[in-house]
Structures are given as C-alpha cells and as structure tokens.
Amino acid sequence: MNERARPGTHGHASGPYTGPALLGIYLNDHLAGATAGAERARYLVRTCGDSALGAAVAPVAAEIAEDRATLIRVMRRLGVPVRQYKVYAGRVAERVGRLKTNGRLLHRSPLSTLLELEALRLGVQGKQAGWRTLRHLADTDDRLDARQLDGLLERARRQTDTLEELRLQQVRTVFPDAGD
Numbered sequence: 001m002n003e004r005a006r007p008g009t010h011g012h013a014s015g016p017y018t019g020p021a022l023l024g025i026y027l028n029d030h031l032a033g034a035t036a037g038a039e040r041a042r043y044l045v046r047t048c049g050d051s052a053l054g055a056a057v058a059p060v061a062a063e064i065a066e067d068r069a070t071l072i073r074v075m076r077r078l079g080v081p082v083r084q085y086k087v088y089a090g091r092v093a094e095r096v097g098r099l100k101t102n103g104r105l106l107h108r109s110p111l112s113t114l115l116e117l118e119a120l121r122l123g124v125q126g127k128q129a130g131w132r133t134l135r136h137l138a139d140t141d142d143r144l145d146a147r148q149l150d151g152l153l154e155r156a157r158r159q160t161d162t163l164e165e166l167r168l169q170q171v172r173t174v175f176p177d178a179g180d
Contacts, residue, residue, distance in 0.1 A: 023137075024080045027071070030130040032086040034068040037123035041065070044116050047108060056166055060120075060159050067127060067152065074134065077143050114170040121163040128156035 041061035048054030075082060131152045138144035171178075 020079075023078065024083075026133070027075050027078070027080050027130075028083040028086045030127070031068070031071055031075070031082065033123060033126055034064075034071055037120060037127070038065045038068045040116060040123070041120055044113070044120065048113070053113070053166060053170070056162070060162055063155060063159060064120075064124070064127075067155070070148075070152065071130075074144070078141075110170070110174045114167065114174050117163055117167040117170055121160060121167060124156055124159045124163060128153060128160065131156060 038061070041057065041064045045054055045058050045061045048057060072082060131149055134144055135146060135149040135153060138146040138149055
C-alpha cells in the first residue's frame, strides 16, 4: 500500500515529492541559506573594515563563499537544478536582516556585530547539517565524494569554532561589565 506520510509520522512519503524531488528542494533550501550566509559574511567583513575582527572574519567569509560554490557543483553532479527564486530569496532575507537598528539609528551598534556573528555561526551549523546529510547519502550514491564531504564537515567545524571565539570576544566588548 502506497500511503503518503502524514506530518508527525516517520513513514515514507510517496507521490510527487519523493526521493530526487525532495533532495532538490532540500539542496535548494540549503543554497538559499548559503547565499544569505555568504552575503552576511561579506557584509560583516566590509563593516568591520581593517579591524582585527574584520581580519579574523575575512578568511571565514571566503570559505563560506567557497562552500556555497561547492554546494552548487554538488547539485550539478546530482542533476539538481538551481532554483533562482530561492537564491534571490536568500539574498533578500539577508538584506532585510540588516534593517534592525539594535538601539541606534545613524551609527552601527556593537550589538549588530554580535548578532551577525551569531547568525553566521547558526548558518554554519545549518550548513554542517546539510553536509552531514550528504555524507550519509554518499554511502549509497557514488556521485557524492565521501572524502570531500568529510573535509567540508571538518572545515565547517573549524568555522563554527572560530565564529564562537569571535562571538565571545564581541560579547566582552558589548557587555564589558557583565562578569563583575
């Protein structure tokens, strides 16, 4: 009996949204997130300028952009078309996220940097989950390179660690008296 999985169940879905179609939706959703993340990382580097924070974030931003390009290559290898409207939605979401004033109207708030670091860290954790999913699929799909995915997972772990260190530094900048 072919039964569509109901929300909250662990059954297998059938019908038009199975297997390859679901993978295409999943990867395009990750691409939208990767687009937003790459845009946010570039924006953070620009707003930090020549500061130590800007210098520390720049290599992570470059890797995030590289990871986005890698995701597109993986999608091509899997025969998953890029849905441009999702890429566009990722860009729009990132720009809308900049509108929050964080207590200041005319000048950038140090709280903005803290929140952007937190958003980037969460984005990298989401990317890491996507790589883990693909790594799981690599066990049965020879179009996926397990070693490459292992490397991407390790890089995402390092990015998470770096962003967490930078986030904690920014916490101390924004809330210097919190520990007293």
